[in-house]
Amino acid sequence: MSNAELEAAGGSAQQVEADAAAWLRRRHFGEWTQDDQASLDQWRGAALAHEVAYLRLEAAWDRTERLTALHPFKVEQPVAEARNWRLPLSLAAGLAAIALLTTTALPVVRHSGSAVYSTPVGGREIIKLADGSRIELNTATVLRLSADQRGAVLEKGEAYFQIRHDAAHPFTLAVAGRRVIDLGTKFLVRDNPDAVEVALLEGRARLEPVAVTAPRRGVILTPGDVAVATARTISVTKVSPDELSNELSWRHGLLVFHNATLAQAAAVLNRYNDDKLIIDDPKIAALTINGTFRTNDTQVFARMAQDVFGVRVTYDANTTRISR
Amino acid sequence: MTDITETSREDGRRGQPMSVSEARAWFVREVLPLESDLMQFLHHNWRNKSDIADLRQDIYVRIFEAARHEIPLRTRHFVFTVARNLLIDRVRRERIIPFDAVTDADALGAAMEAPLAERAVIARDELRRLRAALERLPERARDAVVLRRIEGLTGRQIASRMSISEAAVSKLIDNGIRALADILYSDPEDRRNWS
Numbered sequence: 401m402s403n404a405e406l407e408a409a410g411g412s413a414q415q416v417e418a419d420a421a422a423w424l425r426r427r428h429f430g431e432w433t434q435d436d437q438a439s440l441d442q443w444r445g446a447a448l449a450h451e452v453a454y455l456r457l458e459a460a461w462d463r464t465e466r467l468t469a470l471h472p473f474k475v476e477q478p479v480a481e482a483r484n485w486r487l488p489l490s491l492a493a494g495l496a497a498i499a500l501l502t503t504t505a506l507p508v509v510r511h512s513g514s515a516v517y518s519t520p521v522g523g524r525e526i527i528k529l530a531d532g533s534r535i536e537l538n539t540a541t542v543l544r545l546s547a548d549q550r551g552a553v554l555e556k557g558e559a560y561f562q563i564r565h566d567a568a569h570p571f572t573l574a575v576a577g578r579r580v581i582d583l584g585t586k587f588l589v590r591d592n593p594d595a596v597e598v599a600l601l602e603g604r605a606r607l608e609p610v611a612v613t614a615p616r617r618g619v620i621l622t623p624g625d626v627a628v629a630t631a632r633t634i635s636v637t638k639v640s641p642d643e644l645s646n647e648l649s650w651r652h653g654l655l656v657f658h659n660a661t662l663a664q665a666a667a668v669l670n671r672y673n674d675d676k677l678i679i680d681d682p683k684i685a686a687l688t689i690n691g692t693f694r695t696n697d698t699q700v701f702a703r704m705a706q707d708v709f710g711v712r713v714t715y716d717a718n719t720t721r722i723s724r
Numbered sequence: 725m726t727d728i729t730e731t732s733r734e735d736g737r738r739g740q741p742m743s744v745s746e747a748r749a750w751f752v753r754e755v756l757p758l759e760s761d762l763m764q765f766l767h768h769n770w771r772n773k774s775d776i777a778d779l780r781q782d783i784y785v786r787i788f789e790a791a792r793h794e795i796p797l798r799t800r801h802f803v804f805t806v807a808r809n810l811l812i813d814r815v816r817r818e819r820i821i822p823f824d825a826v827t828d829a830d831a832l833g834a835a836m837e838a839p840l841a842e843r844a845v846i847a848r849d850e851l852r853r854l855r856a857a858l859e860r861l862p863e864r865a866r867d868a869v870v871l872r873r874i875e876g877l878t879g880r881q882i883a884s885r886m887s888i889s890e891a892a893v894s895k896l897i898d899n900g901i902r903a904l905a906d907i908l909y910s911d912p913e914d915r916r917n918w919s
Contacts, residue, residue, distance in 0.1 A: 413781035421898040429872070429879050429897070452751065452784040459752040460905035464854055464873050642885060690870070708855055 413453070419443070420453040424461055513547030519557070522672050522696050524650070529564075533571070536560040538590075538650050539672045539695070558590040560648060565603065578629050581606045587621070588647060599626045599639070599647055607634065655693050662687045662705060662722070673698050679722045684711055747791050754799040755787055759909035762807060769811060779814075783807050857907040865900035868893055 423440050426432070444451050519525050519537045527535040529549045537543055541557025550566070554575040563571045563582045571582040575589055576596045585603035589596065598607055600621040607627050608618025619634055621627055624644065627636045639647075646656035655672075657665045663685035666677040672695040679685045687709055693701050702713045702720045714721045742750060762783070766776050786806050796802035858866055864886075871877045871885060879897075883890045 413777035416781065417777075417902055418898065421901045422894070424901055425894060425897045429894075448785040448788055449781050452788050453781065455748055455751055456756060456784070456909065457901050457905050459756055460908045461901055463908060464858075464869070464904065691874070708852060710852060 413449070416447075416449050416453045417457070420450065420457050423454060424457050428461065515545045515547075516542065517545065518542045521674050524653070531564045531566065533564045534562050536651055554589055554591055556591055558588070558650075560586075560588045560651060562586045576629075577609060577631070579608050581608070581618075583620075588644075595628050595630045597626060597628050599644055600624070601644055601648075649692070650695055653695050655695055656691075657693070658690055659688050660690075661685060662689060662709075665689055665693075665701070666722075669693065669695070669698055669701055672696060675699075675718055675720060677702065677720050677722065681711075681722075681724050684709065684722060684724060741793055742791055742795055744792070747788060750791060750795065750799075751784075751788055755784070755803060756909050758800060758803050760911060762803060763910045765804065765807060766811075779807075779810065783810055786810060853908075857904060860907050861900055861903050865896045865903060868896035869900040869904070872897060 423443060426436065427440065444454055517525060517527055517535075517537060519539060519541045521540045523537075523539055523541075525537040527537065527543075527545070529535070529545075531549070533549075535543065535545075535552070536559060538558035538560070541559055542555040543557075543559055544553040544555060546552065548569070550569045551572045552574070554573060561571075561573065561582070563585055565571075565582065565585070573580040573582075573589060575591055578596055578598075580587065580589060580598055583604035583606065585605045586601040587605055588599040588601070590598075598605070598621065600623055602623055605621045606618045607621060607629065619627060619636055621636065624638045624641070625636050626639050626644075626647075627634055643658075646658065649656045650672075655665075655668055657668075660668075663679055666679055666685075670676050675698050677698050684705075687705075689705075689708075691704070693704075698720055702722060705711050705722055706713045712723050714723070759780075762780065763776070766779055767773070770776060770779065783803075783806055787803060790796070790802075790806070858869065861869060867886060868882055871882045877885065879890050879893050882893045886893065888896075
């Protein structure tokens with residue numbers, strides 16, 4: 401192509417396309433003023449090559465709008481928390497918002513003076529302790545709190561602890577033969593059938609066996625640590641703040657899946673719902689997904705699987721079956 | 725569900741001039757879906773592959789310009805006529821004969837008369853196709869596009885998530901947009917299936 405021709409065409413196709421992509425990105429990202437729009441209109445009007453290149457990229461980008469269906473709503477709340485989870489003020493603001501949506505749990509008081517708090521499947525409760533500490537119970541959870549409020553037993557389920565530290569009276573949580581002793585912490589504990597998971601967000605905590613006969617070996621957890629304790633072993637891995645934040649997205653009624661198989665995601669959703677998802681084809685069970693779902697809506701999840709993977713979804717009483 | 729109804733609705737206006745916004749909508753609706761066939765045609769008929777991006781641009785410019793004056797009666801026929809004429813012009817001017825099949829009336833006729841590809845686009849297929857397209861993006865570009873498009877993050881939030889500069893995010897997004905257009909229009913591989 402001659403130079404004169406290139407000019408008439410508005411530049412080489414590669415260059416025009418690169419410019420068009422940059423315009424499109426600026427148009428769709430963040431601030432966009434009237435002046436910006438005028439500049440874009442001018443650029444598009446300067447050569448038909450600009451116009452068609454822009455149209456083409458915009459059409460492709462607009463088609464991806466549909467992908468937001470994989471993510472039916474924005475996760476502003478968890479994102480804000482991911483960025484700020486070390487900043488108590490903004491976290492406190494987020495919790496205040498949750499408190500409005502969540503009833504304060506009313507315990508069943510036992511004669512020993514301990515109180516038992518529980519949530520049904522799909523439930524969520526916040527327990528506020530006298531010293532300002534708070535415990536949030538996730539779905540299908542039972543927690544027993546001692547009369548002095550410095551000891552608790554997670555009998556089943558999952559809970560998020562934000563404990564005011566008191567060196568003289570450390571808070572101790574027992575779960576499935578393990579004990580978490582707080583050294584000033586925010587931590588998440590989940591009692592899975594085969595293992596206990598403890599994720600530490602802030603401060604420090606010690607995780608150790610409860611049994612007096614067991615050799616007194618424990619691990620100290622620091623922020624970002626996720627410990628998985630089975631009957632015999634404890635393994636600790638570091639995860640990113642984002643992953644930790646995803647682990648806690650249930651506090652906002654959301655579940656975030658990242659490269660999870662459909663089977664894994666269905667198992668998680670089933671913890672929150674009486675309407676159970678059943679996937680009976682191993683090939684379908686192994687498909688991976690990314691996305692955010694409401695904890696209380698298996699139907700949306702099933703429809704999404706249907707739309708994205710073209711699987712068959714059938715409904716019975718209390719079960720949603722996903723098959724080929 | 726199909727855009728065939730849309731086409732027939734507008735049939736009464738064929739042969740008339742279009743406004744800019746009509747021309748844009750027509751281009752996106754009727755011309756871009758032919759891009760994979762057009763690219764195949766160009767690859768088949770032009771030896772120097774490094775010219776093809778420029779050829780496509782020139783063809784689109786001619787199509788868009790012509791459409792402003794008159795809505796073509798048959799888009800597919802029109803697109804391939806423009807493509808053929810442009811290649812012939814190029815050959816004449818450069819005094820070289822770099823292609824084999826443009827003068828082959830049968831081959832061209834076949835390209836023109838092929839049935840409209842996938843006019844009846846069902847939403848589910850589109851979503852699956854988009855997902856497959858996303859999977860074919862380079863990994864980093866895909867991450868950036870997903871964080872933008874699916875998670876709705878800003879450039880700054882994406883930069884912080886991916887631990888890169890905002891300028892690097894911009895570059896990934898730009899490349900992602902271009903690659904998406906190529907995958908969706910030039911090289912759709914939507915027959916991909918999980919089974």
